Amino acid sequence: MTRAPLPYAVNLSILFTELPLLERPAAARKAGFDAVEFWWPFATATPAAAEVDAFVRAVEQADVRLIGLNLFAGDMPGGDRGLVSWPGREQEFADSVGLAVRIGRRLGCRAFNALYGNRIDGVDPGEQDEVALRNLALAARSIAEIDGTVLLEPVSGMPAYPLKTAEDVVGVLDRVRAAQGAANLGLLADLYHLTVNGDDLDKVIAQYSDRIAHVQIADAPGRHEPGTGELDLFGYIDKIGAAGYRGYVAAEYVPTGASADSFAWLPTRQGVSK
Numbered sequence: 174m175t176r177a178p179l180p181y182a183v184n185l186s187i188l189f190t191e192l193p194l195l196e197r198p199a200a201a202r203k204a205g206f207d208a209v210e211f212w213w214p215f216a217t218a219t220p221a222a223a224e225v226d227a228f229v230r231a232v233e234q235a236d237v238r239l240i241g242l243n244l245f246a247g248d249m250p251g252g253d254r255g256l257v258s259w260p261g262r263e264q265e266f267a268d269s270v271g272l273a274v275r276i277g278r279r280l281g282c283r284a285f286n287a288l289y290g291n292r293i294d295g296v297d298p299g300e301q302d303e304v305a306l307r308n309l310a311l312a313a314r315s316i317a318e319i320d321g322t323v324l325l326e327p328v329s330g331m332p333a334y335p336l337k338t339a340e341d342v343v344g345v346l347d348r349v350r351a352a353q354g355a356a357n358l359g360l361l362a363d364l365y366h367l368t369v370n371g372d373d374l375d376k377v378i379a380q381y382s383d384r385i386a387h388v389q390i391a392d393a394p395g396r397h398e399p400g401t402g403e404l405d406l407f408g409y410i411d412k413i414g415a416a417g418y419r420g421y422v423a424a425e426y427v428p429t430g431a432s433a434d435s436f437a438w439l440p441t442r443q444g445v446s447k
Contacts (some may be wrong), residue, residue, distance in 0.1 A: 179418070184211070199231070209237050210239065254290060266311075286324040287323050324358075327367055338372050369394075375412070397427055
């Protein structure tokens with residue numbers, strides 16, 4: 174039996190940034206995508222209802238599916254990389270989880286990325302990890318209400334971010350499951366971050382294919398579109414599909430030019446209808 178190629182989505186927090194955020198879903202649809210994902214699209218964990226409604230309408234009116242959403246991660250431009258392990262900010266994290274569930278109900282999104290957070294000077298890493306365990310369990314329980322999955326990912330380029338390999342992430346997922354019984358958590362396999370951090374992608378796929386709940390791509394080095402670096406991205410995507418993954422592959426790269434001109438790699442693969 175011929176296996177259908179994996180479908181592609183586009184991350185609209187890193188692509189189409191030439192446009193205002195609410196115009197990006199329509200631009201993605203015009204480029205041929207029927208699925209999109211976002212980092213947290215609001216400045217705070219508790220945006221005004223009108224702002225949330227405008228975001229939902231933009232996705233609905235563009236006729237695209239929201240397939241991934243980050244939870245509130247703090248001040249990303251300022252260097253924050255998540256609240257999961259940040260003592261004292263548990264309420265903000267919980268608030269963003271609650272809102273993400275409501276958005277998920279409205280738009281059908283079922284995958285939510287919880288950035289772990291940086292190590293904090295003067296704070297015991299063990300304390301941070303205990304906070305993370307509780308926060309991830311809370312997120313898993315809430316997101317289970319809509320049959321959703323909490324994603325956790327390795328991140329590169331941030332020395333203070335402690336989860337750098339697939340093994341690091343799976344270790345956290347296993348601790349949450351053992352301590353809290355939460356099973357709806359999975360590895361976000363960002364092939365760029367994993368590569369830059371030195372993980373062997375063949376070994377990651379062989380060892381953790383059953384833990385991969387979402388896939389993102391960018392070429393390395395450079396974090397640009399496929400074909401600009403040295404990664405055999407499509408070879409790895411094929412291996413992930415052969416191992417049983419059936420979800421979307423999200424393009425999460427910095428385009429070398431205009432976003433709409435960066436998809437020449439798509440027609441020779443599967444992905445979008447032109």
